[in-house]
Amino acid sequence: MQPGTDAPAATGPWPGLAERVTSELAGSLNLHRTALRLLDLLCPAFADWAVLALPELRTGRLVLHGGAEPSATTPATSRVDRETGLGHVLTAGRTDVLHVGEAAETGLDTMIPHAGLRAEAAALRPADVAGVPLTARGTTIGVLILVRAASRGFPAEDVAVAEQLAARAALALDSAQLYEDRTHVASVLQAGLRPPALPELPGARIAARIRSAAEHLDLSGDFYDVLGSGDDWLVVLGDVCGKGAEAAVLTGRTRQSIRTAAYFDRRPARVLTALNTVLYEADASRFVAVVCVRLRPIGDGSSAVASVAVAGHPPPVIIRAGGSIEQIEATGTVAGVLPDLAYREVDVRLHVGDTMLLCTDGIYEARGAGDFYGMDRLAELLPAYAGAGPEPLCEAVEQDVREYLGGRPHDDMALFAVTWGR
Numbered sequence: 034m035q036p037g038t039d040a041p042a043a044t045g046p047w048p049g050l051a052e053r054v055t056s057e058l059a060g061s062l063n064l065h066r067t068a069l070r071l072l073d074l075l076c077p078a079f080a081d082w083a084v085l086a087l088p089e090l091r092t093g094r095l096v097l098h099g100g101a102e103p104s105a106t107t108p109a110t111s112r113v114d115r116e117t118g119l120g121h122v123l124t125a126g127r128t129d130v131l132h133v134g135e136a137a138e139t140g141l142d143t144m145i146p147h148a149g150l151r152a153e154a155a156a157l158r159p160a161d162v163a164g165v166p167l168t169a170r171g172t173t174i175g176v177l178i179l180v181r182a183a184s185r186g187f188p189a190e191d192v193a194v195a196e197q198l199a200a201r202a203a204l205a206l207d208s209a210q211l212y213e214d215r216t217h218v219a220s221v222l223q224a225g226l227r228p229p230a231l232p233e234l235p236g237a238r239i240a241a242r243i244r245s246a247a248e249h250l251d252l253s254g255d256f257y258d259v260l261g262s263g264d265d266w267l268v269v270l271g272d273v274c275g276k277g278a279e280a281a282v283l284t285g286r287t288r289q290s291i292r293t294a295a296y297f298d299r300r301p302a303r304v305l306t307a308l309n310t311v312l313y314e315a316d317a318s319r320f321v322a323v324v325c326v327r328l329r330p331i332g333d334g335s336s337a338v339a340s341v342a343v344a345g346h347p348p349p350v351i352i353r354a355g356g357s358i359e360q361i362e363a364t365g366t367v368a369g370v371l372p373d374l375a376y377r378e379v380d381v382r383l384h385v386g387d388t389m390l391l392c393t394d395g396i397y398e399a400r401g402a403g404d405f406y407g408m409d410r411l412a413e414l415l416p417a418y419a420g421a422g423p424e425p426l427c428e429a430v431e432q433d434v435r436e437y438l439g440g441r442p443h444d445d446m447a448l449f450a451v452t453w454g455r
Contacts (some may be wrong), residue, residue, distance in 0.1 A: 047079060051197050054132035058205035062212040065106060067099040071177075071202050076103070079198070080179040082154055084145065085167075086119060091215040092121050093147065101153045119176055122164040125172040127222025128196055130162045130187050159183035163192060164201040170206035177202070208255035232259055234266055236334045238455060240423035242431050242448040248396070254280030255393045255447035258288055260295045262341055264330050267299045270324040270391040270449045274347065274369075280445070287312070287321050301342035302376040303311070305368060309344065312369030320369040322346040324391055328383075328451065331355035337383045337453050342376045344368040347394065352426070356419040358412050373400025385454030391396065395446035396430065401437040410437075425448035 041188050054074055061067045068085050076083050085098040086109070090140050095109040113120040120131050120143075133141055144162050147149045154160065167175040177199045180227045181187060187195070228243050241257050254273045261267050268292055273283040287308065294307035304325050312321060322345040330337045341348060344366025353358040363379045383389060392411075399406040414433055418426045434446065 039072035050074070050079065050194070054198050054237055055201045055205075057349045058202060061205065062209050064206065064209040064213050065098070065104075067209045068409075069103055072099045072103045072208075075198070079195070081157055081160075081161075081182050082103050082180040084178045085165070085175060085363065085391060086123075086146075086178060086212070086249060086356070087167075088123075090169045090210055091217065097145075097147055097150060107147060109146040109148075109149060111142075113146050114143065117179070119146060119164055122166050122176045123173055126166045126168055128166065128369045129160045129193060130192060131149060131164075131362070132183075133160050133162060135159050137447045144156055154180045155436070158453065161185070161187045163187050163195055165192075166335065167199050167203035167206060172205050172207075172338070174203060174210065181408050184284040191242075228257060229259070232299050233260070234328070234451075235264060236330050236337065236453065236455065237266075237328065238423050238452045239268070240427045240450050242427045242444075242446075244395075244431065244446045246443060255395060255445040256284045256288055257391075257447055257449045258291065260292060261299060262330075265299060266328045266389070267301070267304065268293050268326045268328065268449060268451060269323060270346070270393065270447060271321055272393040272395070272445065272447070273321045274319045283319055285316070287323070291323075291325075299327055301327050301340055301379065302378045303343050303344075305344045305365065305376040306374065307417045309368040309374045310372075311367075315369075320345070320367040322367050322394070324349060326451070331382075335385060335454075339383055339389060339451075340378045341381065342378045344374075347392070347397070347408075348379075348388045350415065351381065352388045352390060352415050352419050354420050356416040358415055383451075383453040386424060386452070387454075388417070388419070388423060388450055390426065390430075391449040393445065393447045394428070395444035396434055396448065398437050399434045399438060399443050400441065406434055406437050423444050423452045426450050 058067050059071055059333050072083050084100050086095055088095050095113060096106060097109060098106050106284060115124050131144060139168060141151045141154055144164050145154055157180055160182050163179045165177040167177055171257045193273055231239055231241060243255055256271050258269045260264060271287060273280050273287060290311045294304045305323060324343045324346040327340040328337055341361055341363050343363045343365045347362040348363040361379055361381055365376045366374055397406050397411055399409050418429055426451050430448055
């Protein structure tokens with residue numbers, strides 16, 4: 034029988050067992066539950082004792098499932114020899130049947146690489162041990178270790194049934210293992226793409242909000258970051274081309290490029306020039322809109338200079354402590370589509386109580402029942418929150434946009450606010 038193919042249905046004492054293995058394992062993508070259900074189907078009807086030996090995809094560590102306590106999971110504690118027993122079944126992909134007499138553990142030593150589990154199997158001596166390869170899609174992904182007391186043994190027809198059962202189970206186990214591994218990889222990548230925790234900025238209060246278009250994925254093409262130390266900080270807000278997973282990957286590359294550039298030079302214009310070069314050389318079909326603001330206190334810290342540069346992104350809006358609104362006049366080409374771009378910085382002064390608001394186009398281009406949310410609507414909302422601080426301001430803007438959307442689909446949205454003075 035070729036690996037992964039279906040043998041004829043089992044006959045004899047176990048009619049329908051192969052079909053039960055197929056049907057009852059097919060719906061699970063949880064590796065532990067799949068292994069547990071398989072062991073439950075096999076013991077004690079087909080074998081007196083059973084263990085699954087499965088190497089982990091990420092680490093290669095051999096993990097043993099089952100034994101006297103079917104729900105138990107434990108790593109192998111003994112070395113596995115590739116030339117004998119379990120190691121040979123894993124490498125050769127062929128069944129090995131051993132007889133274990135009353136006075137020796139020969140065979141158990143090579144087939145069961147765990148002292149506690151060996152002791153459980155040894156209690157059945159004299160016994161026969163079958164190591165059956167679990168082969169799926171042409172690859173041996175593990176071994177099904179079956180033990181029967183000597184009165185039962187493993188006649189040739191039962192070995193054939195065991196191989197059929199293992200072949201059917203292997204597909205379900207492989208699918209569950211692949212699913213868990215990919216889920217782990219996705220969660221690790223997703224964790225690395227989540228917005229960073231906001232630091233404490235001397236002389237300023239900051240807040241941020243981000244909402245993904247694909248909220249069920251918790252991945253966004255919008256991002257923010259805060260870099261720096263002492264009295265020199267860089268605030269970054271950006272919007273990458275696209276949505277969902279592909280946009281999130283580009284977000285990660287963009288954030289890392291900005292962090293690297295800012296490590297050497299925090300001038301916003303220089304940071305954007307470096308980012309443009311990296312993205313253009315990597316893939317000219319993808320672009321990023323970014324706004325960079327460098328914050329530095331002036332004199333005794335009662336005010337600060339904000340140096341602003343933008344790459345295809347709306348410039349920040351300033352809400353003065355008295356309630357007036359100022360739009361910073363800054364322009365620049367999106368990063369990643371043209372070579373050799375240079376960006377220009379604009380300096381503005383922030384006094385105590387002034388707030389600078391940065392937002393991506395998912396805010397002002399949010400489409401409600403009639404039209405876009407728009408910058409005019411945003412400008413009408415902001416004066417009421419003069420002096421309120423960054424957190425209430427971000428919360429108010431996000432809430433107003435969500436109400437305007439009325440439950441309709443939206444683009445990624447991000448807000449970042451800086452209020453000078455603590």
